[in-house]
Amino acid sequence: MPSTKTQMSKETLLPKLAAHVLQHGLGGASLRPLAKAAETSDRMLLYHFGNKEALIRELLAYIAEVYSTALDMALGDSRPKTRKECFERVLAQGRQPAMQPFMVLWWEIVAGSARGLPGYGEAAGEMITKQLEWLQSQMPADDPDPEGGARYLLTLLEGTLMLGTVGHKQTALEGLLASSLASSLAGEPKGD
Amino acid sequence: MPSTKTQMSKETLLPKLAAHVLQHGLGGASLRPLAKAAETSDRMLLYHFGNKEALIRELLAYIAEVYSTALDMALGDSRPKTRKECFERVLAQGRQPAMQPFMVLWWEIVAGSARGLPGYGEAAGEMITKQLEWLQSQMPADDPDPEGGARYLLTLLEGTLMLGTVGHKQTALEGLLASSLASSLAGEPKGD
């Protein structure tokens, strides 16, 4: 009978904890439900992580890491030809149904970051940094300013995503169309 | 003349509850601390609001209302001359120290909205709608497209604010340099 009592470590626990948190949120996460999701006991979680705060901190770092490698694997096979195409590609990726749980968690991380909760700010900063790198690598090959353009698109993207989550998706999209940004989105050098 | 003096009602409770929530957050808010902040008992809060969910819902609606009237009173005495000036004015307002507690709460509302918590989405939507109206009323008088421009600036603004809360204020500002606002932003000293 392979009723093997698998030895547990942080490394085996974290993926299950992350899965639970992605589904049920960070704020309401308490030890016993987390332990159940990881097929352990609260006793064990505290044994491995010390206390809840450290657990959340490590969990957030792990999630940021997972997000980072996910972005690495999502590197587009082909470069977009325009900034607009680049923006749309990234926006579409952020709105994939599979991405939804992560997006929901993301805003919780931002909120915790704003409130100064331990670990939140670091994780949020890492994830944004990574996304910026990724975005820059996805910029059109002939873009006159890939670095600044990526930063600009990131700002626009996050604003668009946020408005989307509060029911103003249309507002953001119409804003993009109705501005001189249209040319900027097209990646054409400014002649203004 | 109606009743001479109501001892305690939702109307007298809500401001104190809002103050407490602005300081300590929504997620961790529980009845007894809320009651203490409002100089009552948990018993009374439930008497007036029915249950906690309804309390939070009404509290969020009240906060959205307060925010709305605050924006009304913050109507600029003079119209900005450019979109850039308009953007900077609103951004500066959002970064005032007095605005900080509200900003922190705002991201919690966005997070709750993303998670579908009752009342959060409605409050967030109202607040964004109001901010959009306000922004539109603050657009330059000669703007070719005040409606679309306001939507664009709002998207940019929210992205900028969010990046600021996760430690990427500089990223957003540098991104703006590469945007359609660049012409007016160029040559300005960077501040961080």
Place this chain on the structure above:
DNA sequence: AAGGGATTGTAGCAACTGCTACATTATTGG
């Protein structure tokens, strides 16, 4: 095989959660 550290189970504590039952006081209409 024995010792010893690493790992895990069981039980429980004190504080807190939303909420309720019951009793009491205050206010007001008849």
Place this chain on the structure above:
DNA sequence: CCAATAATGTAGCAGTTGCTACAATCCCTT
């Protein structure tokens, strides 16, 4: 003034919270 209703206080319940004490078991080294 008295009764009805609104408003408040007291006490507590059942469940959850993070965390701990204590003991048992595992596995590796000697």
